[in-house]
Amino acid sequence: MKPESLMMSYGYKPHLSEGAIKCPIFQTSTFVFKSAEEGKSFFEIAYGLRQKNEKEELGLIYSRINNPDLEILENRLTLWDGAEQCAVFESGMSAITTVLLEFLKPGDLLLTSSPLYGGSDHFIKKILPKFGIEVVSFTVGQTRQEIIESVIKTGKSEKLALVYLETPANPTNDLIDISLGKEIADYFTKNDKKVYVAVDNTYMGPLWQHPLKHGADLVLYSATKYIGGHSDVIAGACLGNNELINRVKVLRTFLGNMAGPWTGWLLLRSLETLKARMDIQAFNAKRVADFLNNHNKIERVYYLGNFTEKDGEQFKIKQKQCLADGAMISFDVKGTEKEAFKFLNGLKLIKLAVSLGSTESLAEHPNTMTHADVDPILKAKMSITEKMVRLSVGVESYEDIISDIKQALDMV
Numbered sequence: 001m002k003p004e005s006l007m008m009s010y011g012y013k014p015h016l017s018e019g020a021i022k023c024p025i026f027q028t029s030t031f032v033f034k035s036a037e038e039g040k041s042f043f044e045i046a047y048g049l050r051q052k053n054e055k056e057e058l059g060l061i062y063s064r065i066n067n068p069d070l071e072i073l074e075n076r077l078t079l080w081d082g083a084e085q086c087a088v089f090e091s092g093m094s095a096i097t098t099v100l101l102e103f104l105k106p107g108d109l110l111l112t113s114s115p116l117y118g119g120s121d122h123f124i125k126k127i128l129p130k131f132g133i134e135v136v137s138f139t140v141g142q143t144r145q146e147i148i149e150s151v152i153k154t155g156k157s158e159k160l161a162l163v164y165l166e167t168p169a170n171p172t173n174d175l176i177d178i179s180l181g182k183e184i185a186d187y188f189t190k191n192d193k194k195v196y197v198a199v200d201n202t203y204m205g206p207l208w209q210h211p212l213k214h215g216a217d218l219v220l221y222s223a224t225k226y227i228g229g230h231s232d233v234i235a236g237a238c239l240g241n242n243e244l245i246n247r248v249k250v251l252r253t254f255l256g257n258m259a260g261p262w263t264g265w266l267l268l269r270s271l272e273t274l275k276a277r278m279d280i281q282a283f284n285a286k287r288v289a290d291f292l293n294n295h296n297k298i299e300r301v302y303y304l305g306n307f308t309e310k311d312g313e314q315f316k317i318k319q320k321q322c323l324a325d326g327a328m329i330s331f332d333v334k335g336t337e338k339e340a341f342k343f344l345n346g347l348k349l350i351k352l353a354v355s356l357g358s359t360e361s362l363a364e365h366p367n368t369m370t371h372a373d374v375d376p377i378l379k380a381k382m383s384i385t386e387k388m389v390r391l392s393v394g395v396e397s398y399e400d401i402i403s404d405i406k407q408a409l410d411m412v
């Protein structure tokens with residue numbers, strides 16, 4: 001069955017919860033063992049003191065290690081990406097930082113695409129160096145050979161341990177080829193040391209891009225965005241094979257940054273409508289983009305649906321790895337910050353807020369908000385200017401979204 005058909009039931013056994021059709025909130029810190037022997041054997045497995053028998057499941061111990069709301073959520077999330085296992089976290093940042101800390105050690109080199117989400121960028125450039133981890137970055141359009149050469153130029157190519165990608169780029173929708181990231185990781189992999197590939201897939205959500213199928217080892221999400229989808233919860237997730245997610249879960253246990261039962265329950269509820277919400281968002285975004293493409297106060301529209309054969313490599317990457325055009329649109333109004341702000345202040349239905357992927361449409365000004373902290377040279381190179389506005393298209397009537405945009409543009 002398709003994942004959307006399984007989101008209401010997969011992994012939950014009603015008879016274990018008094019027949020309740022929905023998974024209750026297991027608001028409990030600890031779980032009662034039936035016997036001392038059972039407690040002993042649960043701990044042996046949890047701490048890796050022995051392997052699980054074939055039929056054995058890890059019993060419930062303590063909510064920092066496991067909790068039914070989190071386990072069912074994790075099992076359901078694996079279905080979208082075709083992953084063996086998932087670990088959920090209290091935020092996207094905690095998922096990302098836990099992966100970076102698990103797969104990098106002092107002396108290592110990290111290769112990333114650029115630009116990255118501001119929080120990830122800060123952790124990689126300001127915090128990882130304190131642990132002796134260096135970073136080298138590449139941008140959209142650089143070739144395989146150029147990227148390999150820039151890694152070699154660091155003089156630490158034998159220390160490359162992780163390739164970390166984010167695609168499409170926020171807010172310009174430029175695409176990075178995930179399989180190219182994999183080729184570069186393979187190029188620097190040696191018999192005794194595998195270079196892993198991690199992809200932050202937040203911008204496309206679990207529906208529209210499946211990085212594991214293009215060679216990624218780990219997929220990361222801010223579940224605050226499409227997965228949560230209602231702007232009412234902060235959460236994160238990491239997916240991959242059993243070996244890698246077991247490593248991530250061990251570090252999560254000791255950092256203590258797992259999601260709580262409430263967060264797990266909210267996300268279980270959100271997942272039931274994930275496909276329905278994202279389908280409508282993509283449908284609406286296409287109509288909003290069509291409107292923007294033809295408006296005389298708009299200079300340029302950045303939207304995956306606008307890529308054509310003429311865009312060459314970018315179009316090819318889109319055809320290869322994106323299953324839809326998404327619901328994120330950026331555009332340049334004719335003018336400067338003044339005109340962009342006039343537009344933003346004139347919106348009535350669309351809310352002026354950062355974040356994305358939620359039921360309500362949101363608009364923001366990357367240059368002074370989400371990307372305020374980005375190096376000005378990089379901003380200029382990426383065409384993040386004063387006149388750019390970013391939209392996250394929600395599930396409202398597309399006619400109402402468009403008429404709100406139209407009346408706000410009329411004020412410019």
Ligand SMILES: *Cc1c(COP(=O)(O)O)cnc(C)c1O
Pocket residue numbers: 091092093094117119120166170200202203221222223224225234235236
């Ligand atoms: C929001 C976001 C994050 C951070 O997630 P939080 O849930 O806010 O911690 C990371 N990556 C991307 C691409 C995001 O949009």
